[in-house]
Amino acid sequence: MVQTARRTSPPTYVDANRLWVDSRLRYQVGLRLEGPALARLGARGERCLEIGTGRRGLGARVAVTRFGARDVLAVDVHAASVGRARLATADLGDRVRFQVADATALPVPDASVDLVLSFHAFHHIADWRAAVAESARVLRPGGQLALTEMTARFVDARWLRAVSRHPDDRFDTGELVAELARCGLQVGERQLRTRLGGRVVQAVAHRTAPGT
Numbered sequence: 169m170v171q172t173a174r175r176t177s178p179p180t181y182v183d184a185n186r187l188w189v190d191s192r193l194r195y196q197v198g199l200r201l202e203g204p205a206l207a208r209l210g211a212r213g214e215r216c217l218e219i220g221t222g223r224r225g226l227g228a229r230v231a232v233t234r235f236g237a238r239d240v241l242a243v244d245v246h247a248a249s250v251g252r253a254r255l256a257t258a259d260l261g262d263r264v265r266f267q268v269a270d271a272t273a274l275p276v277p278d279a280s281v282d283l284v285l286s287f288h289a290f291h292h293i294a295d296w297r298a299a300v301a302e303s304a305r306v307l308r309p310g311g312q313l314a315l316t317e318m319t320a321r322f323v324d325a326r327w328l329r330a331v332s333r334h335p336d337d338r339f340d341t342g343e344l345v346a347e348l349a350r351c352g353l354q355v356g357e358r359q360l361r362t363r364l365g366g367r368v369v370q371a372v373a374h375r376t377a378p379g380t
């Protein structure tokens with residue numbers, strides 16, 4: 169297992185996270201920039217599970233409109249967000265379902281999903297390594313985990329820590345890719361992009377068959 173030295177972080181003074189996360193601008197960035205970027209990295213799948221959908225059901229919509237998803241289960245740990253996301257995606261009909269669930273205990277069987285998708289949820293999950301392992305568990309061999317994430321360089325920036333709460337143990341791109349590989353999720357060179365000087369990483373990892 170790859171061990172990470174715990175970073176010391178400055179305290180958080182104000183929780184202004186929701187100002188950005190729930191904004192229409194953030195939603196448009198996800199829909200128009202991050203979703204298409206993951207599509208260019210090869211994100212595809214009919215049976216999809218989204219982790220950390222937030223209040224607008226962003227990933228569920230991207231999955232249906234960009235990745236060819238026909239059946240999306242979108243989960244979030246906050247019940248209020250799930251309720252809001254359900255309303256926000258009503259136009260997608262029965263292609264999208266929502267459930268309150270924790271990324272470290274996903275409510276689906278082993279090897280039952282083609283695509284696990286997440287926009288900026290893993291850096292909010294205290295045990296992000298458990299969420300990676302859980303994503304690998306639910307993916308069928310050949311299935312994909314598609315992520316867009318802030319790295320430690322972004323999350324641990326003093327100005328961001330001052331206005332937004334995140335758990336202490338964050339990952340850089342190398343740590344994320346190493347943990348994916350440890351769980352049987354391989355990222356090819358062409359399935360990985362970093363942005364903003366390594367502050368944002370986008371990746372599409374493939375679930376290897378057991379024993380390969």
Ligand SMILES: C[S@@+](CC[C@H](N)C(=O)[O-])C[C@H]1O[C@@H](n2cnc3c(N)ncnc32)[C@H](O)[C@@H]1O
Binds near residue numbers: 194198249269286
């Ligand atoms: C930064 S928001 C991203 C929301 C949306 N995906 C977006 O990109 O706009 C992170 C989301 O992850 C959810 N989340 C945090 N920890 C979680 C966990 N352990 N399991 C599932 N969802 C979680 C939060 O409730 C929140 O909705």
